[in-house]
Amino acid sequence: MDSTASAGHELRAGRTNLDSEALKAAHEATEGARARIFRAPGRVNLVGEHTDYSGGFCMPAAINFETMIAASPLAGRTLRLRSIEFDETVEVDLDSLPAAKKHWSSYPLGVVWVLQQEGITVPAAALTITGDVPQGAGLSSSASLEVATATALLGLAGIEIPGPRLAKICQRAENQYVGAPCGIMDQFISANGKQGSALILDTRALTFELAPIPQHLRLVICNSMVKHSVADGGEYANVRVQVEEAAAAIHKLKPEAKELRDATLEDLEAAKGTMSEAAYKRGRHVITDSQRVLDGLALLRAGDIVGFGKVLNDAHRSYRDDFEASCDECDVLQEVGQALPGCYGSRLTGGGFGGCTVNLVEADAAESFVDAIREGYRAKTGIEAEVYICSTADGAGEMKGLA
Numbered sequence: 001m002d003s004t005a006s007a008g009h010e011l012r013a014g015r016t017n018l019d020s021e022a023l024k025a026a027h028e029a030t031e032g033a034r035a036r037i038f039r040a041p042g043r044v045n046l047v048g049e050h051t052d053y054s055g056g057f058c059m060p061a062a063i064n065f066e067t068m069i070a071a072s073p074l075a076g077r078t079l080r081l082r083s084i085e086f087d088e089t090v091e092v093d094l095d096s097l098p099a100a101k102k103h104w105s106s107y108p109l110g111v112v113w114v115l116q117q118e119g120i121t122v123p124a125a126a127l128t129i130t131g132d133v134p135q136g137a138g139l140s141s142s143a144s145l146e147v148a149t150a151t152a153l154l155g156l157a158g159i160e161i162p163g164p165r166l167a168k169i170c171q172r173a174e175n176q177y178v179g180a181p182c183g184i185m186d187q188f189i190s191a192n193g194k195q196g197s198a199l200i201l202d203t204r205a206l207t208f209e210l211a212p213i214p215q216h217l218r219l220v221i222c223n224s225m226v227k228h229s230v231a232d233g234g235e236y237a238n239v240r241v242q243v244e245e246a247a248a249a250i251h252k253l254k255p256e257a258k259e260l261r262d263a264t265l266e267d268l269e270a271a272k273g274t275m276s277e278a279a280y281k282r283g284r285h286v287i288t289d290s291q292r293v294l295d296g297l298a299l300l301r302a303g304d305i306v307g308f309g310k311v312l313n314d315a316h317r318s319y320r321d322d323f324e325a326s327c328d329e330c331d332v333l334q335e336v337g338q339a340l341p342g343c344y345g346s347r348l349t350g351g352g353f354g355g356c357t358v359n360l361v362e363a364d365a366a367e368s369f370v371d372a373i374r375e376g377y378r379a380k381t382g383i384e385a386e387v388y389i390c391s392t393a394d395g396a397g398e399m400k401g402l403a
């Protein structure tokens with residue numbers, strides 16, 4: 001964690017999560033074996049929402065909220081998972097994994113399942129899990145749990161795999177084992193993030209470029225406290241069907257357009273009569289937001305932060321009006337945030353239907369921004385927002401050098 005995080009405004013999910021030393025000690029006391037510590041971050045997406053299952057572009061950054069896992073080998077074929085936050089231990093036989101259920105353990109078990117499907121021998125192990133990524137806030141707590149699990153198990157097995165493949169494995173765990181139809185963005189950034197930068201991800205090629213976030217800026221994340229979940233199969237799955245409806249309608253008219261990535265606004269207009277109104281509007285958001293990522297990259301490279309902030313505000317309008325993924329509370333947060341001194345732009349980030357806004361704020365205005373937005377949000381909604389001044393972080397890895 002670096003010094004740009006403001007302790008006063010940091011969230012500690014459940015407020016019981018352990019730091020790396022305490023996690024190591026807790027694991028070693030229970031398991032009687034020396035632990036190695038692995039970590040994987042959550043993320044905030046700056047722009048490019050619901051573009052990652054259309055082959056489009058998005059611009060996430062890994063943040064200094066993460067899942068940490070203490071790991072040690074076991075004899076036999078047992079995998080023991082202990083969650084500090086849920087205060088629960090789950091033990092399974094690696095040769096007969098249980099079916100997925102609505103439970104935190106399904107995320108790590110899904111990773112085990114996919115690794116085995118890929119022909120990787122998952123070692124018997126004890127894993128103690130802790131983390132401070134707020135859950136249901138749209139900051140990818142589940143992806144960070146998946147990527148941390150994969151990193152820990154591969155680390156124990158002594159197997160190195162490239163970050164993009166790691167991300168695909170974890171996405172597959174969530175799609176096929178947990179049953180949540182997410183795209184690749186969250187797992188990709190958790191595996192491949194770079195401190196100091198946002199990552200411009202081409203979700204078709206699975207290649208990326210980095211855009212440095214200037215040091216004088218902070219990413220201030222405001223939690224509306226309205227819960228969001230990709231795994232509950234509700235809104236996210238519905239909107240995904242409509243995005244795919246738009247892509248299919250365009251494909252009929254223009255066979256070379258296989259995904260919305262390949263479509264222009266003109267193509268969308270031409271196919272408008274052959275799709276539902278919802279598919280049309282959601283398609284319009286996806287096409288324009290993917291373009292906003294590229295526009296945003298050019299502005300960041302040119303050092304035009306004012307222009308980039310406008311892109312964020314435009315992206316919010318598109319997410320609210322075309323994609324219809326916002327909610328009243330998040331609109332209030334965005335409205336209040338973007339108007340505050342030192343704030344260049346603000347938007348709802350993540351899967352939508354609640355969760356957090358991300359605000360691009362001058363470092364020296366960040367503390368007063370936090371107070372003002374909490375006050376403004378409370379006055380209009382009666383809700384106490386949690387606000388975090390975030391710093392960017394590196395993608396998953398082992399934490400070396402612990403005693």
Ligand code: GLA
Binds near residue numbers: 051182183230350
């Ligand atoms: C969730 C999903 C991602 C992505 C975003 C929306 O976070 O897990 O794959 O689709 O929503 O951009």
